[in-house]
Amino acid sequence: xxxxxxxxxxxxxxxxxxxxxxxxxxxxxxxxxxxxxxxxxxxxxxxxxxxxxxxxxxxxxxxxxxxxxxxxxxxxxxxxxxxxxxxxxxxxxxxxxxxxxxxxxxxxxxxxxxxxxxxxxxxxxxxxxxxxxxxxxxxxxxxxxxxxxxxxxxxxxxxxxxxxxxxxxxxxxxxxxxxx
Numbered sequence: 001x002x003x004x005x006x007x008x009x010x011x012x013x014x015x016x017x018x019x020x021x022x023x024x025x026x027x028x029x030x031x032x033x034x035x036x037x038x039x040x041x042x043x044x045x046x047x048x049x050x051x052x053x054x055x056x057x058x059x060x061x062x063x064x065x066x067x068x069x070x071x072x073x074x075x076x077x078x079x080x081x082x083x084x085x086x087x088x089x090x091x092x093x094x095x096x097x098x099x100x101x102x103x104x105x106x107x108x109x110x111x112x113x114x115x116x117x118x119x120x121x122x123x124x125x126x127x128x129x130x131x132x133x134x135x136x137x138x139x140x141x142x143x144x145x146x147x148x149x150x151x152x153x154x155x156x157x158x159x160x161x162x163x164x165x166x167x168x169x170x171x172x173x174x175x176x177x178x179x180x
Contacts, residue, residue: 040152043177044145047154047170048134052078056087057128076131084128130179133170150174 052075059070071088082099086092096107104120107113127133136158137143143156155169171180 040145040147040174043152043172043174044154046177047172047179048138050076050130050134052076053130055130059128072128074129076129082129082131127168130170133168136168137170147174 055074057070057072057074059072061068061070069088070086073085073087075083077083080101082097084097086095094109096105096109098105098107099120102119104117106115106117133154137154137156140156140159143154146153146155150173152172152174153169154172155167157166158168172178173180
């Protein structure tokens, strides 16, 4: 009777140890983004080496007459095809802009119209694209990284466009790694 109890206790202890070991091994060996253990340098390196992403942007354009808010869905695919779709305001919702590195395509699903501009290189200078910021940041000699509170800030002076966007900044939340 005592032997059965001792064997049962040993088996339970072994099962508990195996469970704990497997939980810790899973956490250590798990692939993917491990946001908790990443240093600031690793987070910046991850952002600067993005090959594809999906984002939802809330954009506010202020002119001397009014303010207009836009909601845009943006995607950069592995093959460097950039797509941007307007979600709001409703009167222009569904307009899609696609850029493949050479050609720009504007698609209006409501009107069933598509326009293609061949050899269009200006979209890469767009300030709303994360990949455009990253390329400009990498090429700039005066870029810097600062850290404040729970933010990492990548910034540089844009030598090419000093009239409207002299300084460009990208804010990264350290805990969520979201950019804004």
